Amino acid sequence: MKSAAFAYHAPAAVGEAAALLAAHGERARVLAGGQSLVPLMHRRIERPEHLVDLNRVAGLDRLEAGPEGLRIGATARQRQVESDPAVAARWPLLAEAIAEVAHPAIRNRGTVVGSLCNADPSAELPSAALALEGTIVAAGADGEREIPLADFFTGPGETALSRSELALELRLPAPPPRTGSAWLELARRGGDLPVAGVAAVVSLDADGRCERVRLVCANAAPVPLDCRFQAEALLGAAVDEEGAAAVGAAVAAAAGPVDDYQGSAVERRRVLAVLVRRALLLAAERAGGRS
Amino acid sequence: MQPLRSSEGSASTLVEAPGAAPLVGAPVARLDAARLLRGQGRYIADIERAGMLHACFVRSPHAHARLGAVDGAAALALEGVVAVFAAADLPHQPLLDSVRIEGLRKTPQPALASERVRFHGEPVAVVLASSRARAEDGAELVRVEYEPLAPVLDPEAAAAGAGPDLFEGGNLLYRGEIVAGDVEAAFAAADHVVSARYHGNRYAAVPMEARGCVAEHDPGSGELTLWCSTQGPHQLRRRLSQTIGLPESHVRVIAPDVGGAFGQKIPAHAEEVAIALAARAVGRPVRWIEDRLENLLAAPHAKEQLIETELALAADGTFLGLRARILGDAGAYSHNSTSALIEPYLSAGLMPGVYRIRDYRCEILAAVTNKSPVAPYRGVGWTAGHTARELLIEKAARQLGVDPAQLRRRNMVDSFPYESCTGMLYDSGSYVASLDRALAEIGYEELRREGGPPAAGQPAVGVGVSPYVEPTGWGSDGALQSRWSFASHDSVRIEIDPSGAVTAAVGTPSQGQGHETMLAQIVADGLGVELDRVRVVSGDTSGTPISTAGTRASRTAVVVGGALALAAEELRAKLERIAAYLLDAEPDQVRIEAGRFAVAGDSAREATLREVAEVAFYDPALRARLPDPSLSVSRFHDPPASYANGCVVALVAVDVETGAVTLRRLLSVEDCGTVVNPALVDGQVRGALAQGVGGALLEQVRYGADGTMLSGDLRRYKLPKATDLPAIELHHECSPSPFTVNGMKGVGESGAIAAPGAVAAAVADAVAHLGVEIESLPIDTDRIVAAAAAERS
The missing domain is CATH 3.30.365.10 (Aldehyde oxidase/xanthine dehydrogenase, molybdopterin binding domain)
Structure with a gap:
């Protein structure tokens, strides 16, 4: 468990980092928190010839909450985001999901943006950030571009970033009023990747009817599974047990989970149906509680 | 001396430097704590010798294969790689199990595989280089020819003679029997007969410090020194002497600080012999530090048994007789820690447990399969047998409609000394008192009153009781009572x-x-x-x-x-x-x-x-x-045998919609006779309980259909973490041994033996309304979810 040899680069500016990625392309990997990449390097599953460390790039650790929304820089630590009062108040789904990511020692190093770039379909943050309709700001040799998360995840471990591009930050829009959210997962142990996980965001109108809903499932497909279509059956009425259960059943039918070391596809469908129902009800209850 | 604090939260007694008061019985703080906590411990990885090389093993990617040529030329061409050795380069005698039991066949185990590989991860060659990283670079370049053979993975099939033989003479290494009393008459007289099956899971011990050693050969004196992360320096010296061919006077084994072992470091490991031989061959000191992947893949596994049980009861619940069949999956070799019998033999001897059972028959089998060999792990042999018996009693209580704790109580040994039908002399104990104490502390009566199927949307709650007796303090007599002829x-x-x-x-x-x-x-x-x-x-x-x-x-x-x-x-x-x-x-x-x-x-x-x-x-x-x-x-x-006892109780809540099991309470009453240091005893009890919970809910070594390892990292081999455990509640009884100095008994394994049974019984209790039986561990929660879903629809 010793990494194969590699060249280490510690650029001080975004442009310098982008130039390194442009020069080395497929042979380079970006290091932010390193909590997924470094173990894979030690197992020689990842064998980059060049490692581009972003930790010395000034300003990338930004965490800014404003009227427009939330900006989370590429090296902002999960623990920092999780502990931020503005995040807890306005994007509680994010804090709730981060709290399930591994353990504090790992979250002290791990980054939110890094977890998105790692694009593990079973992980918490890709699903939670997609449910919050996030956008990635990427930098390449030709400048910056924005990639909505809806277009970002292209497969397990794969994203819309080119190998010469760098994810600079995640932007999350401000949620509408009377919005509640919930992250629920089944994990074999505290801190494990979930067997299945669900992010639900429900916004109610002034009369308590569901006005807007976002639902994303982790470990249900090769990418975070956007179940908005199934969830929008709830629009226009109060979210109740029956309606939420119907969405759960529809999601379980639409999901394409796999058999792996954590459980079978059959088990995952069963669990998804339950978690979707519970998450939608909990999010609606929280939305009501805030109105 | 600084004031000392007991580990027990409730008993925060400060222990000043004791004067005339006896130290035995006092929660004296650990003398090694400051040294270890300050990083002043000295483990294998801290040992540096002049000119030392670093080793990496080339390991078989196949479960079963004929081994052809091993070519290290490409590795040797790398700068920093000094030597590549295969079996033919390091002549030695193979490791053999050391027990003398009639009918048990031997399975010679080479330090490096020759001609045949028998499990995924078996060492085939060793690369010596200037650093571990460079040795790993070299190991990637060693070319090995394999001709894959069909793997033998199912111990029942192995015992029945299916599949290619791992060794001449077949894959069933042993078949024997324990017979006590007249079990056929007991069953003929029974009002009830209850039978059950149990597949005890294959565990990995996972010590925090994996295996490792440093070997140095002094050509002048001819002395070989091995610094080794081992539990038995003298035993290892003997094995090295036998395999390498040096007199024991010329072999020195040093165990520095060892970071956990749990039995895994009892055997002499093939790798240790290979490193000793390699150091002598290359003429320089060699260090091998096993990494976590190697440890999970190739260090010995533990505990897997297939057990069938049958209990005969009278109408009033009295146990009349017990029948069992125990098959141990030994893995690829009858290991030198003791042998392939280490699990099924010990299991069979203790199967009657704390209960008055005079009529007993048990068939014992041990088979080899293409898996890493089985060696001791905390509670060796007893975990699976204890769990099988306690689940059988749970089932009997449900079938008879009686309270499981009371059914146990009515059949418990209650006078001492008591000779079990398998020849164990239980010296003293608090079997009934420990059970009663445990029931009182958990509030059993109230829990049973609240029992029954859960209300809609509520978790199913269950309680499980697991009273145990544990052979401890093994001298040769204790070993003999467990049916080993074993100098101890x-x-x-x-x-x-x-x-x-x-x-x-x-x-x-x-x-x-x-x-x-x-x-x-x-x-x-x-x-x-x-x-x-x-x-x-x-x-x-x-x-x-x-x-x-x-x-x-x-x-x-x-x-x-x-x-x-x-x-x-x-x-x-x-x-x-x-x-x-x-x-x-x-x-x-x-x-x-x-x-x-x-x-x-x-x-x-x-x-x-x-x-x-x-x-x-x-x-x-x-x-x-x-x-x-x-x-x-x-x-x-070499003292007479002594037996500790106690009782573990678990309270669980099961979310039958998702299968999530929450351990709400875990309680243990421990009786290990005279206690030398209560703080250390509590630490031992806690650690073993945690490992027992892991076995009940999470831990399982898994192989694929081709015999390759599927649980080879800590994401897949799931140890319980602190966050998975409740605050453990500890209570004590004290029955000094009449046979040992000071009345002391051993401690440290009870939780690993009894906690899986307690947790399994609690889950079985919680989901009894769904008709789900627990027949294997870790608990397959999806069976519960499926049964609950079937019931709803």
Whole structure:
């Protein structure tokens, strides 16, 4: 468990980092928190010839909450985001999901943006950030571009970033009023990747009817599974047990989970149906509680 | 000395530096704590030798294959790679299991595979290089020819003779039987017969420090030194001598600090023999530090058994007879830790447990399969058998419609000594009292009143009771009562030097249990000196007396502690005679207390231990009174068997919609006789309980259909974490052994034996309304979810 040899680069500016990625392309990997990449390097599953460390790039650790929304820089630590009062108040789904990511020692190093770039379909943050309709700001040799998360995840471990591009930050829009959210997962142990996980965001109108809903499932497909279509059956009425259960059943039918070391596809469908129902009800209850 | 704090939250007693009060029984803080916590421990990875090379093993990617040529040329071309050795380069005798049991076939295990590989991860070659990273680079380049064979993975099929033979003579290594009483008559007279099946899971011990060693050969003296993360330095010296062909006088094994072992470091490992041979062949010291992936893949596994049980009961619930069939999956070799029988044989011997069962028959089988070999792991043999029996009793209680705790209670052994039908002499115990205490502490009556199927949307709650008896303190007698003919004795030495300092030398190294402290307490009390005057040394075959078995089988306190107490008594008498000479008094008038000698009735006449030691070494006139005044006493000890007992109770909540099991409470009543250090005992009990919970809910070594490892990292081999455990509740009973020194019994394995049964019984209780039986561990929660879903629809 010793990494194969590699060249280490510690650029001080975004442009310098982008130039390194442009020069080395497929042979380079970006290091932010390193909590997924470094173990894979030690197992020689990842064998980059060049490692581009972003930790010395000034300003990338930004965490800014404003009227427009939330900006989370590429090296902002999960623990920092999780502990931020503005995040807890306005994007509680994010804090709730981060709290399930591994353990504090790992979250002290791990980054939110890094977890998105790692694009593990079973992980918490890709699903939670997609449910919050996030956008990635990427930098390449030709400048910056924005990639909505809806277009970002292209497969397990794969994203819309080119190998010469760098994810600079995640932007999350401000949620509408009377919005509640919930992250629920089944994990074999505290801190494990979930067997299945669900992010639900429900916004109610002034009369308590569901006005807007976002639902994303982790470990249900090769990418975070956007179940908005199934969830929008709830629009226009109060979210109740029956309606939420119907969405759960529809999601379980639409999901394409796999058999792996954590459980079978059959088990995952069963669990998804339950978690979707519970998450939608909990999010609606929280939305009501805030109105 | 600094004030000490007991580990027990409720008993936050400060233990000041004890004066005349006995140390045995006091929660003295660990003497090694400051050193280890400050990073001043010295483990294998801290050992550096001049010119040392680093090793990486090339391991088989196949479960079963014929082995062809091994070509290290490409690796040797790398800068920094010094040598590549395969089996043919390092001639040696293979490792063999050491037990003598009629009908058990031997399976020679080479240090490096030759001709055949028998499990995924078996070492095939070793690369020596300037760094571990470079050795790994080299290992990637070694080309090995394999001709894959069909793997044998199912122990039942192996026992039945299916699949290619791993060894000549077939894959079933042993078939035997225990017969006690007239079991057929007992079953014929039964009003109820209940039968069950249980597949005990394959565990990995996962010590925090994986295996490792440093080998150095001195061509001048011909001595081979092996620093090794081992539990048994003398046993390893013997195996090295046998395999390498050096006399034991020329093999020195040193166990420095060892970061956990749990039984996995009892055997001599093939890798250790290979490193010793490689160091001699290359003429430079060699270090091997096993990484976590290797440890999960290739270090010995543990505990897997297939068990069928059948219980005969009278109408009133009295147990009349017990039948069992136990098949142990030994993995690829009958391992040198003991043998392929280590699991099924021990399981069979203790199957009657705490219950009065006179009529018993058990068939015992052991088969080899293409998996990493099975070696001891905390609670060895007993975990699976205990769990199978307790689940059987749960099932019987449900079938008879009686309370499972009361069914147990009515059948418990309640007078001592009691000889079990398998020949174990239970010396003393609190079987009924521990059960009653556990039931009272958990609030059992109230829990049972609240029992029954859960309301909609609520978790299903269940309680499980698991009373146990545990063979501990293995001397040769204890081993024999567990049906092993096994030398399990210790010798110890206590010396006082001219400065008055005390050194106790023992052959059983600590792997983190706190032996140093516990043994020092016994020595200090025995001699009548202060704790900080005593130094305990262990783990170096060149300086410590022989321990034939090493640290295992919960034996250190009873065997080594007993030996030290006896040696201290002898040395104390000698000291008092010398002090009498110095103080011009009769020996029976002199007493030592807290390191000072006083003459009865004369407070003016006093001497320190240092003054007495000075006289012993440097006053020639003393020899007229005492021809041998040397302050060194050696003592051999091989005590009779002793049995600890207790009861573990678990309270669980099961979310039947998702299968999530929450352990709400975990409670243990422990009775290990006279307690030397309650803080250390509590640490032992807690750790074993955590490992038991892991086995019940999470841990499982898994192989794919092709025999390759599927649980080869800590994401897939799921150890319980602190966040998965409730606050553990500990209670104590005390039944001193009538047969051991000070009434001590062993401790440390009970939770690993009894907690899986408690948790499994609790889950079985919680989901009884769904008709789900627990027949294997870890609990398959999806079966519960499926049953609940079927019930709803």
